[in-house]
Amino acid sequence: MTARCGVKIGYARVSTQDQNLDLQLKALKKADCRKIFREKMSGFNRQRPEFQRMLDQLRPGDTVVVWKLDRLARSTRDLLNTMETINDAGAKFQSLSEPWANTTTHVGKMIMTVFAGIAEFERDLIRERTSAGREAAKQRGVQFGRPRKLNPDQVELVGQLLAGGKAVREIARTFNVHEATIYRVAATLEGRV
Numbered sequence: 001m002t003a004r005c006g007v008k009i010g011y012a013r014v015s016t017q018d019q020n021l022d023l024q025l026k027a028l029k030k031a032d033c034r035k036i037f038r039e040k041m042s043g044f045n046r047q048r049p050e051f052q053r054m055l056d057q058l059r060p061g062d063t064v065v066v067w068k069l070d071r072l073a074r075s076t077r078d079l080l081n082t083m084e085t086i087n088d089a090g091a092k093f094q095s096l097s098e099p100w101a102n103t104t105t106h107v108g109k110m111i112m113t114v115f116a117g118i119a120e121f122e123r124d125l126i127r128e129r130t131s132a133g134r135e136a137a138k139q140r141g142v143q144f145g146r147p148r149k150l151n152p153d154q155v156e157l158v159g160q161l162l163a164g165g166k167a168v169r170e171i172a173r174t175f176n177v178h179e180a181t182i183y184r185v186a187a188t189l190e191g192r193v
Helices: 022-030 049-057 076-088 106-139 152-163 168-175 179-192
Strands: 008-014 035-040 063-066 092-095
Touching: 008 022, 008 049, 022 035, 022 063, 035 049, 049 076, 076 092, 076 106, 152 168, 152 179, 168 179
Parallel strands: 008 035, 008 063, 063 092
Antiparallel strands: none
């Protein structure tokens, strides 16, 4: 049994139905793509049917070829996720208009690795800033999460009504809250004792 030789698989996309794929198809055929997936859909939608079919059919040794990077992805994050999917399939990637975006070469692999490292660095910075911002907000007294259904005075009154034997359903109706809220207040009050 002979090993399967990888093939070039093209992906062509335009954003609207009235745009034309001819220029991309011509370039992909000239690049010897054996199969070309075609799509007329916005690149912001990662759940594009033909795009997904192409990714699902990738085999080790295949090369995904696009006319330009923006035909494949609309953001750096999306591009890197797509590159990861292609790499995980054992396939490679080539953009005909951006010679540096070509993982079939050592230089192209290095550049894509640098992009991935920059994206990871950016994610870490965002995470760090978000964490610092939340901490600063907490120190200023900002409350996170859903607003409380009952204020502290109401919570105390609920405790008194429960201690006096009033029914949970009746207390919930009085404060216009769900019974589960009263049960949570009761559990909290029991935890304090």
